[in-house]
Amino acid sequence: MPFNKLTDEEIRVIEKKGTERPFSGKYYDFYSEGIYKCKKCDTKLYSSKSKFNSGCGWPSFDDDLGTVKRVPDADGRRVEIVCANCGAHLGHVFEGEGFTSKNTRHCVNSISVNFDDEDKSNKEQAVCYFAAGCFWGVEYHFEHLGGVYSAVSGYMGGDTLQPSYEDVCTGRTGHLEVVQVEYDKKKVSFEELAKLFFEIHDFTQENGQGPDIGSQYLSAIFYKDEEQKNISLELLDELENRGFKVATTLREATTFYEAEEYHQDYYDKHHKVPYCHTYKKIF
Known part of the structure; x- marks a missing residue:
């Protein structure tokens, strides 16, 4: 059977039996049902x-779920756990530590797994895209908002296929650093997300964001449908009427390219908070 394509970092862990750094994985402090x-x-x-x-x-x-296989580790001390279907390295299993009544701990690399929401019947999933300078800080603020499933750093708006970070940094591909936000419309609205977007960056700056200067750092909303477009237009008009000289552009969403793994969850991985994206209430 065909397998999913893996990034270089995923290959290092999943196929070459590496380990991600402690406290850096996206599912470490994550407790949604699924x-x-x-x-x-x-x-x-x-x-x-x-x-x-x-x-x-x-x-x-x-x-x-009966689909994890135990294999004696090469170090002769630990027991490795792998996917019983494809042999993908997951981590290691330990017993006798007393954490739960089952007295077992499967220690799993976040990068080795994906998460699927178990109960989608009561949720209405949607996606939107925001560009507000360096995507690290933008991702951080949206990822920590209730009702948001995920915030992913990436690139949108250019002509080059499969652009790399180095390509985008030249300013010649036409791409902006963009964050893809997946959210539950029953818990948080697009309007609330768009207002947060304006409140975490300087939407009046024309040449970038803070110290990050260049076309890839411009402020923009990439709308998916007429509803998102109209709400964005209303907010832009409101800000203009309040005296702001808004530099944010409104564009139709195109192909989104996910950024390299080392860009994802940057501030959480490094246990820091954004230095150039701070919240300031406007609405």
């Missing part, structure tokens, strides 16, 4: 019901 699947082959591995906080720095589970 199913964790193998990043390589989509096999269901763990239920969120078996997840617990061990304080070890990696996602911890005290049981699996």
Whole structure:
């Protein structure tokens, strides 16, 4: 069967049995209800019901769905855990630590798994795109907002196919640094997201954002449909009427290219807060 394409960092962990740094994975401090699947082959591995906080720095589970295989580790001391279907490296399993009644801890690399929401019947998922300078800070603010499933750094608006960070930094591809926001419309509206967008950056700056100067750092909203477009126009008019000289442009969404792994969850991985994106209430 065909497997999912992996990034270089995913290959390092999943195929070459590496380990991501503690406290850096996106699912370490994450407790939504759902199913964790193998990043390589989509096999269901763990239920969120078996997840617990061990304080070890990696996602911890005290049981699996019968699809995780145990293999003696090459170091002769530990027991490796792999996907029983494709052999993808997940992490290691430990017993006798007393964290839960099952006395078992599957220590899993976040990068080895994907998460699927278990109950989508009560949710209405949508996506939108914002550009507000360096995507690290923009991603941080949206990812920590209630009702948001995920915020992913990437590139949009240019002509080059599959642009790299180095390509975009030249300013010649036409792409902006953009954050893709997936959210539950029943918990947070596009209008609320757009207002937050304006409140975390200087939407009057014309040549970039803060110290980051260049076309890739311009302020823009990329709308997916007429509803997002009309709400954005209303907010732009409101800001103009209040005396702001708005530099933000409104553009139709095009192909979104996810940025390299080292750009994702940057501030959370480094245990920092954005230095150039701070919240300032406007609305």
